[in-house]
Amino acid sequence: MRVSNQMTVDASLSDLYRTMDNLMKSQQELSSQKRVNSPSDDPFSAYKAIGARSQVSIIEQYSKNIDDINGWVGATDTALTSVNEDLQEVRTLAVSAANGTLDDSQRGTIADQVDQLRDAIVQLGNTKYTDRYLFSGTNTKTKPFTWSGTDVTYSGNSASMNRDIGPGAQVKTNMTGEEVFMGLTVNGSTSNVFKLLNDLSTAMRANNTSSVGDSLLQGVDDALNQVEEKLGQVGATENRLTKMSDALSTLKEKQTTLLSNAEDVDIAEATINLQTNQNAYQATLAATAKVILPSLIDYLK
Amino acid sequence: MSSSFGGLQIAYSALKAQQQIMETTSHNISNVSTTGYTRQRVNLSASPPTYVPSSTGSLEIGTGVKVDDITRVMDQFVNSQLRDQTSKLTEKENSQEVMSQVETIFNEPSDSGLGTAMTDFWNSWEQLSLNPESLSSRQGVISQAQTMTQAFNSAGSQLKTIQSNLDAGITQNVDQINSLANQLADLNTKISRLALSKGNTNDLEDSRDQVITKLQNLLGGRVLTDSDGEVSLYIGNRALVQREKVNEVESVTTTGVHNLAWSDDGAELQISGGKIASIMEMRDTYVPGVIQKLDDLVSPMITQVNSLHSTGYDLNGNAVSGTSFENFFTGTSLDTIAVNTALVNDPSGIAAGATSSSGDADNATSITALKDKQVISSTYTFGDYYASVVARVGVDVQGINDDVANATTLQSQIKKSRESISGVSIDEETVNLTEAQKAYEAAAHALSVMDAALDVLINKLGTSS
Numbered sequence: 105m106r107v108s109n110q111m112t113v114d115a116s117l118s119d120l121y122r123t124m125d126n127l128m129k130s131q132q133e134l135s136s137q138k139r140v141n142s143p144s145d146d147p148f149s150a151y152k153a154i155g156a157r158s159q160v161s162i163i164e165q166y167s168k169n170i171d172d173i174n175g176w177v178g179a180t181d182t183a184l185t186s187v188n189e190d191l192q193e194v195r196t197l198a199v200s201a202a203n204g205t206l207d208d209s210q211r212g213t214i215a216d217q218v219d220q221l222r223d224a225i226v227q228l229g230n231t232k233y234t235d236r237y238l239f240s241g242t243n244t245k246t247k248p249f250t251w252s253g254t255d256v257t258y259s260g261n262s263a264s265m266n267r268d269i270g271p272g273a274q275v276k277t278n279m280t281g282e283e284v285f286m287g288l289t290v291n292g293s294t295s296n297v298f299k300l301l302n303d304l305s306t307a308m309r310a311n312n313t314s315s316v317g318d319s320l321l322q323g324v325d326d327a328l329n330q331v332e333e334k335l336g337q338v339g340a341t342e343n344r345l346t347k348m349s350d351a352l353s354t355l356k357e358k359q360t361t362l363l364s365n366a367e368d369v370d371i372a373e374a375t376i377n378l379q380t381n382q383n384a385y386q387a388t389l390a391a392t393a394k395v396i397l398p399s400l401i402d403y404l405k
Numbered sequence: 406m407s408s409s410f411g412g413l414q415i416a417y418s419a420l421k422a423q424q425q426i427m428e429t430t431s432h433n434i435s436n437v438s439t440t441g442y443t444r445q446r447v448n449l450s451a452s453p454p455t456y457v458p459s460s461t462g463s464l465e466i467g468t469g470v471k472v473d474d475i476t477r478v479m480d481q482f483v484n485s486q487l488r489d490q491t492s493k494l495t496e497k498e499n500s501q502e503v504m505s506q507v508e509t510i511f512n513e514p515s516d517s518g519l520g521t522a523m524t525d526f527w528n529s530w531e532q533l534s535l536n537p538e539s540l541s542s543r544q545g546v547i548s549q550a551q552t553m554t555q556a557f558n559s560a561g562s563q564l565k566t567i568q569s570n571l572d573a574g575i576t577q578n579v580d581q582i583n584s585l586a587n588q589l590a591d592l593n594t595k596i597s598r599l600a601l602s603k604g605n606t607n608d609l610e611d612s613r614d615q616v617i618t619k620l621q622n623l624l625g626g627r628v629l630t631d632s633d634g635e636v637s638l639y640i641g642n643r644a645l646v647q648r649e650k651v652n653e654v655e656s657v658t659t660t661g662v663h664n665l666a667w668s669d670d671g672a673e674l675q676i677s678g679g680k681i682a683s684i685m686e687m688r689d690t691y692v693p694g695v696i697q698k699l700d701d702l703v704s705p706m707i708t709q710v711n712s713l714h715s716t717g718y719d720l721n722g723n724a725v726s727g728t729s730f731e732n733f734f735t736g737t738s739l740d741t742i743a744v745n746t747a748l749v750n751d752p753s754g755i756a757a758g759a760t761s762s763s764g765d766a767d768n769a770t771s772i773t774a775l776k777d778k779q780v781i782s783s784t785y786t787f788g789d790y791y792a793s794v795v796a797r798v799g800v801d802v803q804g805i806n807d808d809v810a811n812a813t814t815l816q817s818q819i820k821k822s823r824e825s826i827s828g829v830s831i832d833e834e835t836v837n838l839t840e841a842q843k844a845y846e847a848a849a850h851a852l853s854v855m856d857a858a859l860d861v862l863i864n865k866l867g868t869s870s
Binding site: 105106107108109110111113114115118138140142143144145146147148150151153154155157158161162165166168169172173234235236240241242243244245246261263265266267268271272274278366367399400401404 | 437438444505508509511513514516518520521523524525527528531532534535536538758760762763764765766767770773774776777788789791792793795796797798799800802803806817820821824825826827828829830831832833835836839
């Protein structure tokens, strides 16, 4: 084939452009540590990377949720545990007061202790965590329990505080004052923990030992059962949060790996490619130098 | 026998011919790297003989050499193929440039693209649901929402800028098109006239080929060569240049964009190739297509979020329905989406609760749950749809890159063919030059021999010494 000078130039130039282009791509991969620097580098990997990146961020948020909820649930656990202890003490006091051998003054002392425990439990019922009431349902800014002297008024509601803890997973994070302290039946009528304790100390002072030892003691047992049931549910929630936290860790690891596989460069491979492309470029330069220069004129005298 | 000085004339014709060859060779060598140059060749033939009567009839006596013509060495078909392929390549390269710009707008995959902005937005509602009694959590929602809406607006504005730049490209090329068209008609005229007077039209013809190439790179079109060599260029079924006549074009505005139309009757040009064809396709089809896809992402987001938000209760326990806080987003599309200014100014209006109770975060939870809902065409989540739009642009760019690579390879092959036929080889010209030089020397020698003989005849015969 007849070869013109321009043909040689054109061929050399196009090879130089090509090898230089490959060299630049290798350099970019190594310096950005990414194989996929734009969607056109590998559209399907870009698609996977965008999805995986989003999932990692969402999972991190769920983990933050769980940390936050753990605080609330933990505070609930602590408060209910104290309530339980206080009620156990009330029971002990009730049993000793039912003994007919005590005199007025001794029974008075015991009744005073019951009153103190009642007040303590009111305080526990009004526990705040991060400036919000634990036991008011969703009326978190309203004090749930107001003691009138003979009965309590509950100003909270019975709504659940539902929070996300994972993909498609929610948890009820609260115990309402209603379900913990209210809804007791004593002597056939509706009562609550606070009224019960008040009735108990009143009965003690009146030496109504049959009430104290029988229906009111039964009421205290019912209250203890109710509180212990709620404590159990809180414990179950705490377990669920721990399990979900572990599951999220595993999930996050999976998505992080997916992300890395989709877009990260294999350093060893990229380094070899860079060296290969560099060699190719240099070889093209050398070849170009040899082919462009000489012509017949150099050889004619 | 011919005239006494016939021999001198024969030698002289050789000198002239070889000198012409040397000039042409020198011209070829000077133009070794001129774009579009076609090497020229001097065609020699023996001059018509004279006839001298002889005893046996007529004797044919040679009269030397004459230059028939100086022609371009070329293949018209290869040249025309090269122009067509260069035009196609120019068209695809323009599309490649525009599509790459579109791809860059998304800035994916990365931590700072639209995808991350959307995820951060959904996460801010999760964060709010943990503490719906908080004003600062609401401020967090506003902040992430604005980052996202501004990212959408920015993408929309950049895409519109690409469109308007493309549009400006149409008007900018009008003058050049008309100028080139006039040059072509002018060259047709010059070449015809020069050919009539037997002049050398080769360099003008090269110029004409270059003008046609430039026009085809812009507009595509069909080239028709008449039997007398004049060239016409048709765009669609009308001639931009018909032999020596030009139909100029102008820029007209239809529905807010510029198009090319014939100056004489305002009809639009049917452009199907070249850079202008690419500009129009990108401006009218590709870029609007991308904008539409993003609108299809943004529009349901606005509707769905607003629909949920409007049923909720704000920080103060008031229902937002019917108030200035009712809608979370304002706007309807990619460039108009924004956060309700009433909420920006007073984030307490964000309706986190499904009831007026302070600790109720069910509305916030519902809103963030949208991230997992198959909202778009009942098939895609927002994140999924977005990722597929980005991947699709990636596929488009990959495709055009392949197209350009293939078109470049094809063009290189054709160019190589053309070069092989019409390109200058220094080595070849050097040989030709050497050959002409030797032939010139030989002719000069023959001339001096005849001169010496004539000298004897004229100066030495019949003189007494």
